[in-house]
Amino acid sequence: SAVISQKPSRDICQRGTSLTIQCQVDSQVTMMFWYRQQPGQSLTLIATANQGSEATYESGFVIDKFPISRPNLTFSTLTVSNMSPEDSSIYLCSVVKGRDTGELFFGEGSRLTVL
Amino acid sequence: KQEVTQIPAALSVPEGENLVLNCSFTDSAIYNLQWFRQDPGKGLTSLLLIQSSQREQTSGRLNASLDKSSGRSTLYIAASQPGDSATYLCAVRSGTNAGKSTFGDGTTLTVKP
Numbered sequence: 001s002a003v004i005s006q007k008p009s010r011d012i013c014q015r016g017t018s019l020t021i022q023c024q025v026d027s028q029v030t031m032m033f034w035y036r037q038q039p040g041q042s043l044t045l046i047a048t049a050n051q052g053s054e055a056t057y058e059s060g061f062v063i064d065k066f067p068i069s070r071p072n073l074t075f076s077t078l079t080v081s082n083m084s085p086e087d088s089s090i091y092l093c094s095v096v097k098g099r100d101t102g103e104l105f106f107g108e109g110s111r112l113t114v115l
Numbered sequence: 116k117q118e119v120t121q122i123p124a125a126l127s128v129p130e131g132e133n134l135v136l137n138c139s140f141t142d143s144a145i146y147n148l149q150w151f152r153q154d155p156g157k158g159l160t161s162l163l164l165i166q167s168s169q170r171e172q173t174s175g176r177l178n179a180s181l182d183k184s185s186g187r188s189t190l191y192i193a194a195s196q197p198g199d200s201a202t203y204l205c206a207v208r209s210g211t212n213a214g215k216s217t218f219g220d221g222t223t224l225t226v227k228p
Contacts, residue, residue, distance in 0.1 A: 004158075
């Protein structure tokens with residue numbers, strides 16, 4: 001398994017501000033992802049965080065709005081920029097462990113409320 | 116594009132009952148299928164992982180099956196308990212180990228004492 005720590009666990013932010021979410025994994029992982037879960041909905045993949053290079057974004061998500069850093073194989077950050085109430089969601093960091101099994105593990109999530 | 120559907124959206128059962136949750140997917144070229152549990156406001160906890168070459172996996176009171184040809188998976192929960200109340204999500208990883216996972220909308224289970 002994998003132990004994944006996310007900070008902050010929750011925050012309340014004002015419209016127009018930005019918030020950076022941190023994800024720390026207890027061991028080196030190749031694949032790390034950021035998901036969004038809007039209220040009452042399932043998970044949507046925002047991007048794949050690539051170590052040492054730019055993240056790979058899914059359709060509908062752009063780097064200017066969701067800049068991602070991944071300086072090493074155990075750490076990543078997601079910034080939600082210029083927030084609006086529509087950005088109120090749970091943001092989840094996940095990793096794949098097990099080269100052959102490809103099992104996905106998640107952090108506890110960061111619940112963001114934008115006023 | 117992979118699409119994952121979970122039925123029913125919500126389920127309420129009395130304690131002790133056996134139950135089945137369903138997951139269907141449109142593209143059978145999958146790498147694996149994973150069942151998760153999510154408690155309100157929390158992250159996802161991995162329950163069972165089935166590789167594309169496998170037919171089922173078991174853990175305690177949980178049994179998950181996979182039928183790739185029909186694009187279906189089921190999660191069987193035996194002797195349900197109030198502590199099983201949560202949302203259960205199915206995720207399908209497409210193609211290879213580097214493929215993306217597509218999630219269903221989940222089934223919210225309530226087990227009444």
